[in-house]
Amino acid sequence: MACEEYLALPTRGIGLRTLPWPGAAALAGLVPGRVTALVSLPKAGRSTLALNMALHAAEQGRPALLTSGEITTDVLKEKVIAARCGVHPRREQPPGGWPAFRESALPEMETLPLALHGATVGSTARASLVSGATAIMKRHRRPIGLWAIDTVQHFSEFTDTGLDTAATMRRLRALAGEYDMAVLVTAQVVTDHPAEPVTTAHLPEGVREHAERVMVLDRPGAYWTNSAAAAATLGSLQGTGRRRPVPLALQFENCRFLSA
DSSP states (O other): OOHHHHHTSOOTTOOOOOOSSTTHHHHHOOOTTOEEEEEEOTTSOHHHHHHHHHHHHHHTTOOEEEEESSSOHHHHHHHHHHHHHSOOTTTSOOTTOHHHHHHHHHHHHHHSSEEEEEOOTTOOHHHHHHHHHHHHHHHTOOOOSEEEEEOTTTTOOEETTEEOHHHHHHHHHHHHHHTTOEEEEEEEOOOSSTTSOOOGGGSOTTHHHHOSEEEEEEOTTHHHHOOTTOOEEEEEEESSOSOOOEEEEEEGGGTEEEEO
């Protein structure tokens, strides 16, 4: 089966209806054919949260692709292991020792319908999608249900006026519709002051226009203190109506967010 034929397999319109944090699924709205944006100030943990969402989708049987322009494929694998198993392979010895870990936990990781791709500089969004789809096709022969992309800035070209994030968002929205998959894209935002709340006015060009929903991850104090213990909330900027923010706690060493 050719890769493009694989990508075009029907997904039967099944979205990701659950997330591991109560109330978060309603905020995210990860629906096939639509784009959801996750934005935050630097150091808030949006890459980790996107990884957690992709891992959860795979654990629920929805093939997922995690594409990062920030870190390599090998580092992505280490972070996924830490998030799933609660132990970082480079920083601590797993309970029961390494032999037992390699015999049990690592094979379980291989069975997950999750593809990881560290995008190189200059690679396109479509090329990254094809690379991830090929990996899932070889192991599971099922279409991608969720594509998580970190970040929109990585796949945006420089122009005379700065990064063309609007063009990237248009392409991602087209790919979401073309292959009937949910797309989650992260974006870094900057405010005039770290304590200033993020609003739609701070969004990169194209995010507000092409994302059905925009979530904001807030960890007050994390930006200027780099504190792993800073409390977190996941809220909405648009597309969800009035919903209460979801309180989260970042387990920094294990690359995962937990319900606060």
